Amino acid sequence: MQYIRGALDLEAELMELRQAIGAEKVSTIDQRPWREDSYTLHAPIRVTPTHEDDIVRLMLWASKHRLTITPQGGGTKDAMGEPHTPDVLLSMQHISGIVDYSPRDLTITVKAGTSIEQLQACLAEHGQYIPLDMPHAASSTIGGVFSANISGPRRAMYGSARDYLMAARVIYPDGRLLRVGAKVVKNVAGYDMNKLFIGAMGTLGVLTELTIRTRPISISSGMVLATASIDQLKQLQKLLIDSQLEPSICEWLYGSFEQPIGITSQQPTVAIGFDDVSSAVQYQLEEAQRLCRACGIAEQRTSSDKTQVQTLYTVLGQLLPNAQQLEGRSLIVEMKLLSSIMDVSKVFEAVQSLAAAREIALQFAGGLYTGVSRVIFEASWEQQTEWIELISDVQRYMDSIQGYGIVECAPLSIRQKAAVWGQSGQNDELMKDIKRTIDPHHLLNAGRFIGGM
Amino acid sequence: MIDAPLDEKRKQQMIDALSRVVGKKSILYRYEDVMAYECDGYTIHKGLPAAVVFPSNTEEVAAIVSYLHQQQIPFIPRGAGTGLSGGATALNGEVIISLVRMNKLLHVDYDNRRAVVQPGYINLKLSNSIASKGYYYAPDPSSQATCTIGGNVGENAGGAHCLKYGVTTNHVLGLEVVLPNGQIRRFGGTLDTPGYDVLGLLTGSEGTLAIVTEITVRILKKPQEVSTVLALFDKVTDASQAASDIIACGIIPAALEMMDAMAIHGVESGNYPVGYPKDLAAVLIIEVDGIAAGLQEQIEEIMQVCKNHHVREVRKAKDAAERARWWANRKTAFGAMGTISPDYLVQDGVIPRSKLPEVLERIGQISKQYGLRIANVFHAGDGNLHPLILFDSRVEGETERAVEAGSAVLKACADAGGSITGEHGVGVEKMEDMRFIFNDIEIEAQMQLRDVFNPNSLCNPHKMFPKPARCVEMKRLSREVPAVNI
Numbered sequence: 001m002q003y004i005r006g007a008l009d010l011e012a013e014l015m016e017l018r019q020a021i022g023a024e025k026v027s028t029i030d031q032r033p034w035r036e037d038s039y040t041l042h043a044p045i046r047v048t049p050t051h052e053d054d055i056v057r058l059m060l061w062a063s064k065h066r067l068t069i070t071p072q073g074g075g076t077k078d079a080m081g082e083p084h085t086p087d088v089l090l091s092m093q094h095i096s097g098i099v100d101y102s103p104r105d106l107t108i109t110v111k112a113g114t115s116i117e118q119l120q121a122c123l124a125e126h127g128q129y130i131p132l133d134m135p136h137a138a139s140s141t142i143g144g145v146f147s148a149n150i151s152g153p154r155r156a157m158y159g160s161a162r163d164y165l166m167a168a169r170v171i172y173p174d175g176r177l178l179r180v181g182a183k184v185v186k187n188v189a190g191y192d193m194n195k196l197f198i199g200a201m202g203t204l205g206v207l208t209e210l211t212i213r214t215r216p217i218s219i220s221s222g223m224v225l226a227t228a229s230i231d232q233l234k235q236l237q238k239l240l241i242d243s244q245l246e247p248s249i250c251e252w253l254y255g256s257f258e259q260p261i262g263i264t265s266q267q268p269t270v271a272i273g274f275d276d277v278s279s280a281v282q283y284q285l286e287e288a289q290r291l292c293r294a295c296g297i298a299e300q301r302t303s304s305d306k307t308q309v310q311t312l313y314t315v316l317g318q319l320l321p322n323a324q325q326l327e328g329r330s331l332i333v334e335m336k337l338l339s340s341i342m343d344v345s346k347v348f349e350a351v352q353s354l355a356a357a358r359e360i361a362l363q364f365a366g367g368l369y370t371g372v373s374r375v376i377f378e379a380s381w382e383q384q385t386e387w388i389e390l391i392s393d394v395q396r397y398m399d400s401i402q403g404y405g406i407v408e409c410a411p412l413s414i415r416q417k418a419a420v421w422g423q424s425g426q427n428d429e430l431m432k433d434i435k436r437t438i439d440p441h442h443l444l445n446a447g448r449f450i451g452g453m
Numbered sequence: 454m455i456d457a458p459l460d461e462k463r464k465q466q467m468i469d470a471l472s473r474v475v476g477k478k479s480i481l482y483r484y485e486d487v488m489a490y491e492c493d494g495y496t497i498h499k500g501l502p503a504a505v506v507f508p509s510n511t512e513e514v515a516a517i518v519s520y521l522h523q524q525q526i527p528f529i530p531r532g533a534g535t536g537l538s539g540g541a542t543a544l545n546g547e548v549i550i551s552l553v554r555m556n557k558l559l560h561v562d563y564d565n566r567r568a569v570v571q572p573g574y575i576n577l578k579l580s581n582s583i584a585s586k587g588y589y590y591a592p593d594p595s596s597q598a599t600c601t602i603g604g605n606v607g608e609n610a611g612g613a614h615c616l617k618y619g620v621t622t623n624h625v626l627g628l629e630v631v632l633p634n635g636q637i638r639r640f641g642g643t644l645d646t647p648g649y650d651v652l653g654l655l656t657g658s659e660g661t662l663a664i665v666t667e668i669t670v671r672i673l674k675k676p677q678e679v680s681t682v683l684a685l686f687d688k689v690t691d692a693s694q695a696a697s698d699i700i701a702c703g704i705i706p707a708a709l710e711m712m713d714a715m716a717i718h719g720v721e722s723g724n725y726p727v728g729y730p731k732d733l734a735a736v737l738i739i740e741v742d743g744i745a746a747g748l749q750e751q752i753e754e755i756m757q758v759c760k761n762h763h764v765r766e767v768r769k770a771k772d773a774a775e776r777a778r779w780w781a782n783r784k785t786a787f788g789a790m791g792t793i794s795p796d797y798l799v800q801d802g803v804i805p806r807s808k809l810p811e812v813l814e815r816i817g818q819i820s821k822q823y824g825l826r827i828a829n830v831f832h833a834g835d836g837n838l839h840p841l842i843l844f845d846s847r848v849e850g851e852t853e854r855a856v857e858a859g860s861a862v863l864k865a866c867a868d869a870g871g872s873i874t875g876e877h878g879v880g881v882e883k884m885e886d887m888r889f890i891f892n893d894i895e896i897e898a899q900m901q902l903r904d905v906f907n908p909n910s911l912c913n914p915h916k917m918f919p920k921p922a923r924c925v926e927m928k929r930l931s932r933e934v935p936a937v938n939i
């Protein structure tokens with residue numbers, strides 16, 4: 001497969017663009033072959049703007065010539081969404097840096113291409129952070145994280161991206177630049193436009209600057225890890241939910257990633273973590289141990305070492321595949337499974353039996369306080385047809401419990417055949433109307449989002 | 454859309470048609486009956502609705518809306534009418550669809566920490582109904598004994614305890630709505646449902662995108678312990694500096710409220726006096742909650758911060774009864790102003806916390822400039838100010854002056870990098886003030902989005918956006934876009 005339009009077909013248009021933003025920001029690759037096992041995105045034209053203005057000009061140029069654009073942060077989510085073939089890959093990596101940081105107000109304004117690592121390092125100097133547990137911190141960008149609606153295990157206490165974005169600058173496909181939200185923690189002036197761009201996968205506008213709430217790094221952290229049977233875990237989840245404990249993470253883990261933490265059992269493990277002042281962490285660790293024992297869970301490990309706890313977060317983060325690092329490995333598909341919190345155990349049992357029937361290995365992490373689970377299937381490339389069935393069986397199961405199963409990462413060949421966003425829903429038309437209103441010519445991330453938007 | 458009061462004949466036809474949907478007893482249209490609906494908690498703008506209908510279920514709402522849509526007659530959803538920006542007021546004889554009879558708690562699912570309510574269900578009733586099992590609903594607007602959860606979704610309401618727990622939007626897990634064309638739709642249900650975050654967009658849309666007919670909210674387990682500190686200050690700047698410092702040192706209190714001398718004078722004349730000394734300049738109420746073992750440490754740190762800022766007296770509530778007294782006093786502050794002034798106008802600007810001292814000073818200047826007393830009682834932790842502008846509407850010109858002073862206050866908030874409203878919404882009151890923070894392009898973008906849901910602006914028309922934005926904008930766009938050189 002080749003590009004629909006190659007760079008050579010677009011020489012005249014490219015000349016115009018080079019003049020508008022500078023030739024050094026525009027590069028081309030022609031006739032790059034597509035590979036079925038690809039997890040990464042390619043386009044004949046790559047634009048690397050250094051200023052917001054460049055993006056406005058790029059948009060006006062693309063609108064005029066009806067060329068499609070896909071913004072890319074670190075590209076770690078390249079393998080997410082329907083397969084699509086943009087004309088232009090818009091790299092956000094040089095739209096980066098801290099614009100304004102007010103530690104006293106617990107707010108920071110950064111450019112969208114700033115890496116998570118740079119952002120967290122800047123916050124750490126003032127004892128603050130953004131508790132979204134973003135993986136691949138060196139390559140992920142803040143714009144990508146909010147566009148893909150990232151959340152990590154600490155969501156149980158701290159919420160997700162939508163709870164953190166206060167304001168943003170966005171460029172619409174027709175070149176309009178708008179500010180949404182306000183740079184204060186509470187704001188209800190006009191519609192809550194911030195929400196529109198979170199999780200929109202860059203289909204509505206290009207985020208160029210984000211103002212985010214920060215949090216103080218907690219004084220102390222601790223974690224209980226316990227291996228248990230499924231019945232024990234179900235019982236434990238009920239006790240926890242009905243308790244006054246305030247875990248910052250409460251995840252149900254299964255699979256080989258447990259080793260670095262020290263538990264190697266093939267049984268699922270529950271990780272219960274706390275962030276607070278040390279006396280409160282200590283109290284909660286003891287309570288969590290007590291609840292585990294009450295459920296007959298014997299094998300436990302407890303750590304109140306902050307570094308060790310941090311390692312676990314990192315391990316959980318790295319669990320999610322990075323599209324940039326998958327080529328040449330066995331076939332990997334990652335799905336995000338959304339359910340009510342008490343259904344997480346059922347979801348686990350269902351995916352486990354569906355995968356076992358096909359001899360496909362899996363890793364699982366399910367949020368016992370959030371209902372957000374992730375499953376990573378891994379097998380050899382030969383089993384491709386079974387994959388499509390597996391994905392649709394998982395989605396059918398999720399549907400039966402009023403949940404959702406979304407393919408977050410899969411190679412092109414799988415994404416071409418599977419319904420990556422799950423079944424179409426009653427609200428698709430309304431979503432399409434939103435898209436049409438903002439991007440009538442479908443220039444941004446064309447075809448990547450739900451319903452082929 | 455019919456943008457003028459209906460003539461008698463059409464009005465009668467409409468009343469007949471709607472009566473067939475809800476029954477004759479569930480519709481009001483006589484002057485003396487609809488008078489009670491001439492405004493909400495913002496009393497400066499008033500207008501009579503053509504009728505007020507009271508559906509009792511989603512299907513009836515859909516049938517009412519379908520009929521009005523077909524006839525192109527505009528309508529307004531309304532909860533308890535406690536809104537403070539005129540959002541539920543009929544400006545042009547619209548039909549009010551009151552949700553107060555849809556007032557049931559449909560389902561509580563403790564295992565999944567959620568509850569399903571109808572839109573007319575009263576906020577406080579939810580916490581009361583689940584209290585025996587140790588649960589509560591976190592968003593707690595001061596009006597919680599009266600306001601509806603549907604109205605809370607309409608305004609994205611906040612409250613004293615939203616500093617730590619977030620506002621309404623952080624607690625809404627799912628919505629059922631009737632779109633302005635009469636279709637019934639559901640959004641949310643699980644976290645992160647695929648597609649655009651319509652749930653987030655609907656919350657706080659002030660009844661201009663859809664009518665909410667069912668809400669699934671998150672319920673929380675009550676914290677193990679709550680501890681409250683009262684700090685009395687001789688200088689406003691000391692109090693506001695302390696408020697800012699408490700957050701800056703890494704504590705996120707459940708609530709951090711402040712009142713200045715004028716506000717204290719008001720609450721002490723009201724029904725729940727605490728007995729604050731007469732010569733006090735400001736008081737802070739600081740509440741922390743969570744795991745009991747950790748609270749003492751936080752309380753000590755908070756007290757130390759207050760001492761660093763010359764607090765006159767700082768003490769912890771000795772029991773739940775004392776804490777309840779402090780809160781009753783604070784939460785009835787608006788009403789208590791009635792005892793010291795015939796009228797008041799409450800503003801709702803938000804500023805970065807660190808700008809508290811300078812903005813409060815600016816509000817003091819505005820008070821002098823307009824010759825009106827201003828009491829400040831507000832959510833200091835969020836930087837959400839509630840200046841209460843005291844006036845007497847019987848005095849010629851004073852209402853206008855109060856409105857102007859209010860606008861000046863919002864301008865000061867916008868100039869400090871803030872917002873014109875943190876929880877009360879834009880409604881009718883702040884339509885023009887939207888220009889302090891948004892330009893024409895930004896306002897137009899929001900109106901385009903409204904048109905996706907509510908194309909003829911039948912649902913709550915003429916609210917939220919400044920008047921001529923659209924035509925100005927259209928002209929600008931058509932001039933500007935081709936002119937940009939690429």
Ligand SMILES: Cc1cc2nc3c(=O)[nH]c(=O)nc-3n(C[C@@H](O)[C@H](O)[C@H](O)COP(=O)(O)OP(=O)(O)OC[C@H]3O[C@@H](n4cnc5c(N)ncnc54)[C@H](O)[C@@H]3O)c2cc1C
Pocket residue numbers: 070071072073074075076077078080092112113133134135136139140141142143144145146147148149150151152153201202203205206207208316317318320336408445
């Ligand atoms: C526990 C955990 C949970 C996670 N959950 C998720 C998850 O739920 N979903 C998920 O996708 N990832 C998840 N991640 C991975 C996440 O952190 C990715 O690394 C991050 O989303 C991608 O950043 P990026 O810059 O590489 O984005 P990219 O892959 O470059 O881009 C992601 C999307 O955003 C768009 N985009 C990028 N920048 C902009 C911009 N400035 N303006 C507009 N659009 C833009 C792109 O077009 C693309 O559609 C999770 C990680 C962890 C640890």
Ligand SMILES: Cc1cc2nc3c(=O)[nH]c(=O)nc-3n(C[C@@H](O)[C@H](O)[C@H](O)COP(=O)(O)OP(=O)(O)OC[C@H]3O[C@@H](n4cnc5c(N)ncnc54)[C@H](O)[C@@H]3O)c2cc1C
Pocket residue numbers: 155156157158159160161162163164213246339340341369370371372565566567617618619623624626642643644671672705
């Ligand atoms: C900025 C910020 C800071 C906060 N800080 C604190 C803090 O320090 N301490 C504290 O105790 N709280 C804190 N909270 C409140 C936090 O605990 C709330 O859970 C948060 O508002 C969650 O937002 P969310 O919508 O992203 O849900 P998520 O955080 O993603 O979901 C977590 C919660 O959702 C509920 N839930 C998830 N899935 C389902 C489902 N399928 N069905 C029913 N319920 C479900 C669970 O009750 C769970 O507690 C904070 C909130 C915010 C916004």
Ligand SMILES: Cc1cc2nc3c(=O)[nH]c(=O)nc-3n(C[C@H](O)[C@H](O)[C@H](O)COP(=O)(O)OP(=O)(O)OC[C@H]3O[C@@H](n4cnc5c(N)ncnc54)[C@H](O)[C@@H]3O)c2cc1C
Pocket residue numbers: 493494529530531532533534535536537539540541552572593594595596599600601602603604605606607608609610611612613659660661663664665666787788876877913
């Ligand atoms: C004394 C007092 C104290 C207050 N304190 C606070 C406070 O601390 N925090 C705070 O946030 N607010 C506060 N308010 C403001 C007000 O109580 C809130 O805005 C509340 O959410 C309004 O609820 P309601 O049921 O009265 O709604 P209404 O006033 O009837 O309506 C408010 C808006 O929501 C829309 N609406 C109502 N129901 C629906 C529905 N079912 N579907 C769609 N749209 C709907 C209406 O059209 C209107 O635009 C206070 C008000 C008073 C009078």
